[in-house]
Amino acid sequence: MAAWSSAHLQEIDEISDGRVPWRPLRHHFGVTSFGVNVFTARNAGDRLINEHDEIHDGSEELYLVHTGHARFELDGEELDAPPGTFVFVPPAVKRTAFAVEDGTTLVALGGVPGKAYEPNGWEIWAPIAPLYQAGEYEQVAARLREALADDPPFGLLHYNAACVLSLTGERDEALTHLRRAIELSDQFRGYAESDSDLDAIRDSPEFLEIMS
Numbered sequence: 001m002a003a004w005s006s007a008h009l010q011e012i013d014e015i016s017d018g019r020v021p022w023r024p025l026r027h028h029f030g031v032t033s034f035g036v037n038v039f040t041a042r043n044a045g046d047r048l049i050n051e052h053d054e055i056h057d058g059s060e061e062l063y064l065v066h067t068g069h070a071r072f073e074l075d076g077e078e079l080d081a082p083p084g085t086f087v088f089v090p091p092a093v094k095r096t097a098f099a100v101e102d103g104t105t106l107v108a109l110g111g112v113p114g115k116a117y118e119p120n121g122w123e124i125w126a127p128i129a130p131l132y133q134a135g136e137y138e139q140v141a142a143r144l145r146e147a148l149a150d151d152p153p154f155g156l157l158h159y160n161a162a163c164v165l166s167l168t169g170e171r172d173e174a175l176t177h178l179r180r181a182i183e184l185s186d187q188f189r190g191y192a193e194s195d196s197d198l199d200a201i202r203d204s205p206e207f208l209e210i211m212s
Contacts, residue, residue, distance in 0.1 A: 005029060009038060009105070017126040018133070019050050027123035034117050035059075035110040041068070041099030048106050051096035054089075057187075061110040063087040063097070068104025072097045118185060121147070121154025132164065140164045148177070155184035163197035174198070175206045182210060 012028050014021040023038040025031070039048045048070060054061065063072075065085045072079040072087055073096050081087060081097070089095050097106065111117050124147050132140045144161040148154075162178035165171075178198070181188040189211060192198055201207050 009040075012038070014040075015123060015126050017129040020047055024123040026119070032117065032119055035108075037108050038066075038105060039108065040103065040105045043102050044099050044104075046099050048097040048099055048104060049095065049108070051094060053094045054091040054110070058091045058112045058115075059110045060091060060113060061089045061095075061108060063089070063109075064107040066105045066107050068102070069100035070097050070104050070106060071100050119154065120156035120185070121152065122156055124154065125156055125160060132160070137164050137167045141168055141170070151180070153184055155181045155188055158184065159188045159191065162192075162201075163195060166198050166200045169200065171201050171204065174201050175204060175210065178207070179210050 007028065009023065012023040012025065014023050016022070020039065023040070025036045025038055026034070041048050049063075051073075063081075063086070065081045065083050065087075067083055069083065070081040070085070072081055074087075074089065075093050075095075079087065080100075128140055128143045128147075131143070141161070141164050144157060144164065148157055148161060158177045158181035162174045162181060165174035165177065178188075178192060178201070182192070192211060198207075
């Protein structure tokens with residue numbers, strides 16, 4: 001079996017969390033050293049990337065306008081970006097982009113300076129997120145149980161499982177996933193300190209032990 005792999009853009013299915021869809025290249029190829037995704041706008045005027053910054057985790061991002069033509073908004077400034085344009089954006093800059101032409105495609109790469117990349121399962125969580133936002137917690141719990149059956153090292157999935165299982169009254173299972181999330185990344189300890197989704201397990205001795 002070859003040690004390398006390849007795929008055409010159209011062979012990678014788009015996913016969405018209810019906002020701008022994208023193709024999860026990192027997840028598709030199993031890349032573990034950096035984040036990489038592709039965004040394609042069907043029509044001119046469509047938003048290519050959600051407006052956001054990366055202050056929460058300190059990620060730098062590099063965008064390449066692969067095909068078509070884009071217009072970036074960077075901290076309120078506009079940047080015209082024809083095909084072949086690279087745009088480097090530090091964490092604190094608020095950014096978004098729109099297609100100027102039909103079929104405009106952006107490649108986005110990201111990582112935190114000085115820190116090893118940690119896949120967290122966002123690509124798996126994204127299609128489930130609209131169910132969570134709609135309050136369909138039992139469905140979310142079932143989807144996460146399936147995704148976590150083999151205990152993949154995705155802290156975000158374990159943390160979100162802890163939250164939704166807390167909301168559905170599965171206290172012991174929620175605590176198990178919270179412990180696993182924090183084992184995988186200590187950032188989830190900080191999230192858990194004030195997350196109201198975890199209020200149902202907050203008085204548990206095991207919660208206090210996990211958080212200590």
